[in-house]
Amino acid sequence: MARIREAVRHRVPPQATTTGRRGGGEDTMSLRGAAVRVGGRTLWSGVDLEVGAGEFAAVLGPNGVGKSTLIKVALGLLPITAGEVRVLGEAPGRAGHRIGYLPQRRNVDPSLRIRGIDVVRMGLDGDRWGVPLPLPVRFSARRRAARDRIAEVIDLVGASAYAHRPIGECSGGQQQRLLIAQALVRGPELLLLDEPLDSLDLSHQGAVAALIGRICREEGVSVVMVAHDVNPILPWLDQVLYLAEGGAAAGPPREVITTETLSRLYGTPVEVLRTGHGRLVVVGGGHRAAGGGGHGHHPELG
Numbered sequence: 001m002a003r004i005r006e007a008v009r010h011r012v013p014p015q016a017t018t019t020g021r022r023g024g025g026e027d028t029m030s031l032r033g034a035a036v037r038v039g040g041r042t043l044w045s046g047v048d049l050e051v052g053a054g055e056f057a058a059v060l061g062p063n064g065v066g067k068s069t070l071i072k073v074a075l076g077l078l079p080i081t082a083g084e085v086r087v088l089g090e091a092p093g094r095a096g097h098r099i100g101y102l103p104q105r106r107n108v109d110p111s112l113r114i115r116g117i118d119v120v121r122m123g124l125d126g127d128r129w130g131v132p133l134p135l136p137v138r139f140s141a142r143r144r145a146a147r148d149r150i151a152e153v154i155d156l157v158g159a160s161a162y163a164h165r166p167i168g169e170c171s172g173g174q175q176q177r178l179l180i181a182q183a184l185v186r187g188p189e190l191l192l193l194d195e196p197l198d199s200l201d202l203s204h205q206g207a208v209a210a211l212i213g214r215i216c217r218e219e220g221v222s223v224v225m226v227a228h229d230v231n232p233i234l235p236w237l238d239q240v241l242y243l244a245e246g247g248a249a250a251g252p253p254r255e256v257i258t259t260e261t262l263s264r265l266y267g268t269p270v271e272v273l274r275t276g277h278g279r280l281v282v283v284g285g286g287h288r289a290a291g292g293g294g295h296g297h298h299p300e301l302g
């Protein structure tokens, strides 16, 4: 009941402040001097990040550097070994009901008969998918509120036309919209998204990126998103956290994704180029700077 009330409360879009940071007030998520160890080795250390209310932050970096691990830290699934992490004003893991989470690599079985709308409903009633809400048969205010909220988020992500189809029959982009609706249905203040554009084609990447950007700007939801390619989300970004073996850097994209900063993080000369269309291309001289690809090109930046 409280969850549904929470989900339908009115949101006030964050206003621009004189500091250029939207929202103002307390950070939604902050890391100060944070370090983490996984499998006996320190993945990253000295990580500082401040995501304000209603801000959109991307976590970038080469494969295996610990981007998903940072999301797990924010969820309280993994402890830090140094520094401090606060999420929605609390220690990680304490504010789970105020967070929407979309994990990495979501494979939907094409033969799955569950409808998109049922997948969205799972966001309200946890793992009871495929089973009706445990509510009285008679039409209750609680049930009506849940139904309205589910319809509201499906409409918000533009999935009304196919929400009643089996999700296995939906395209990758349609499935992604429905899964974003599931993450949104409880009315979270913070969305943690792990590579939500992964495996989408370019046009769907742009559309889903714009959807997430709009949710952030218009609904006032803070977003922390792990991304392989920064370009689709670049117009929406307030903050970037770039993780690399040589350290970490955080700040506005124009300050972080620079020749100087990335050369420092990779410990080898790297060049950041901006195309006529505003896309960022990162070119490195060495194998390591190429993020393992060896082509002098950073696939994670497009």
Ligand SMILES: Nc1ncnc2c1ncn2[C@@H]1O[C@H](COP(=O)(O)OP(=O)(O)OP(=O)(O)O)[C@@H](O)[C@H]1O
Binding pocket: 038, 039, 043, 061, 062, 063, 064, 065, 066, 067, 068, 069, 070
């Ligand atoms: N439970 C675990 N035990 C041991 N090592 C782990 C565990 N989980 C993750 N790792 C390792 O930690 C490193 C960071 O993993 P993580 O998934 O956070 O990286 P990532 O930056 O998100 O990578 P990618 O871009 O490939 O998704 C990897 O080398 C991974 O193999």
